[in-house]
Amino acid sequence: MASPITPVLTANWGEERSWTLEAYEARGGYGALRTALTKTPTEIVEQVKESGLRGRGGAGFPTGMKWGFLPPYDTDDEAENPPRYLVVNADESEPGTCKDIPLMMASPHTLVEGVIISSYAIRANTAFIYVRGEVLHVIRRLQRAVQEAYLAGHLGKNIHGSGYDLELIVHAGAGAYICGEETALLDSLEGRRGQPRLRPPFPAVAGLYARPTVINNVESIASVPAIISQGSDWFASLGTEKSKGFVIYSLSGHVTRPGQYEAPLGITLRELLDLAGGVREGHQLKFWTPGGSSTPLLTAEHLDVPLDYEGVGAVGSMLGTRALQIFDETTCVVRAVLRWSEFYKHESCGKCTPCREGTWWLVQVLSKLEKGEGRPEDLDQLLDQCDNIAGRSFCALGDGATSPVISSIQHFREEYLAHLAHGGCPFDPAKSEFFGAAEEVHA
Structure with missing residues (x-):
């Protein structure tokens, strides 16, 4: 089967030294930046709105609309208005997710160019890329790309004679799943323990250093140069009616x-x-x-x-x-859900009771079920615990922790009951089949 589209973000991943400025500019890199600088910030925001770009970090919120939530300038003189910031969430830590790190490794200048254009659009003069501290190789590659951009005049003072200034900082986080939540990321960036903030106020009004702030995922920002160079209609022609690109x-x-x-x-x-x-x-x-x-x-x-x-x-x-x-079919769904629940229990920041206590109890009940030591009634208890977590925690970690539990019981209740009927996991990975038949489970 042929590839459904010509690659855009991944187009240069297989090229020799694709991460260098020379290789990126050879493919027309930073051409979108020069185009953007001929437009007004408002025009850029409108173009992103028209493209239908939605946040690529998980929530799927319209990117241009998010930019539009920033308070308007009081005067046309930027020096008289409070500073505002762009923060790129590169704290990729959701289990199974591996898109932002390969992008930053293979083509960091795609992200850097997107940061410059996006910062110009929201009138920010300082931007941050918040990266997980464990991925040192990614941090070094980003730092080198930023250095190359400064040397080429794409960053710094009076970018390409436009009068626009931008400082870009690559910040290494201390490593915590919770810092993928945007307000916890802001606390971490400010030097505090990463914990979700109570909202309102929202980051667009009082974000980093209590100033108006836009927080976007790596892939969201990296998509901006293509929208500017190819046009919003081209971007909107890809995807579906409501999910563009x-x-x-x-x-x-x-x-x-x-x-x-x-x-x-x-x-x-x-x-x-x-x-x-x-x-x-x-x-x-x-x-x-x-x-x-x-x-x-x-x-x-x-x-x-x-x-x-x-x-x-x-x-x-x-x-x-x-x-x-x-x-x-060789995977035990109960064991898989238990391992995920152990992860969420470990990564809970502990700020709110539903998540802190709830994830602990989920692990206790799932552990008993996985060992075949529980009761059929424990499945209803699990669902009740999930009901007391979802929608009641400060951030989405609590909701996310309940998702695999609820859905696995919905689709694989028989497998949970089989664990109880056989006093442990009834699944033989070597044979890819259950030891007992379904009628034995209900006996």
Whole structure:
């Protein structure tokens, strides 16, 4: 099967030394920046709005609309208005997600150019890229790309004679899943412990250093140069009616060729699996995540669901970060959900009771069930615990922790009951089958 579109964000990933300024400019890099500087900031914002670009970090909120939430300038003199900031969330930490780090490694200048254009659009003179501290190789590559941009005049004072100034800082975080939440990221960036903030006020009004701030995902910002150079109509022609443009899908797990696949929104998992060589030879799909472990599980019956925000939402899940984790019939779903729950318990910041206490109790009950020591009534207890977590925590971590639990019980209740009937996991990975039949589970 041929690739559904000509790659955009990944177009130069296979080129020699694609991460260098020389290689990037050889493909027309920073041409979009020069075009943007001939327009007014308002025109850039409107162009992004018209493109239909939605946030690529998981929430899917319209990017141009988010920019438009910033308070208007009191005067035309920028020096008399309070500073505002652009912050790029590069703290990619959702289990199964692997799109931002490859992009920053293969083509960091795509992100840097997007940062400059986006900062110009929102009238910010300082921008930050917040990267996970564990990925030192990515940090070094970004720092070198930023240095090259300064030397070439793409950053700094009076960029290309436009009168626009921008300072770009690459900031290494201390490493915490919670810092992927935008307000916790801001606290971390300010030097405090990363914990979600109570809203309002929202970051657009009082964000970094209590100033108006826009926070966007790496892929969102990296998509801006293509919109400026190719036009909003071109971008809007890709994808579906409500989910516009191209995205990077991360395929991992039991798939023949795992990796990053760029395609328009609305492609199906069946089509992506065709591109990736299918589920590993001799096995079949059992369940999968459409957007990382914090999105409700889907099964083989959802192979033809359009992978856009509306299509995935219609079947009870979320597109999230498009981290497609593929699991075949050798995987015990109870064990997989337990491992994810242990992750969320460990990564809870502890600020709010529903998440701090709730994730701990989820692990306790799931551990008993996985060992076959629980009772059938524990499944209802799990759902009740999830009901007391979801929608009651400061941030989306609590909601995400409940998603795999609720959806796994919905789709695989029989497997939970089989653990109880057999005093442990009844699944034999070597034989890819249950030890006992369904009627034995209900005996």
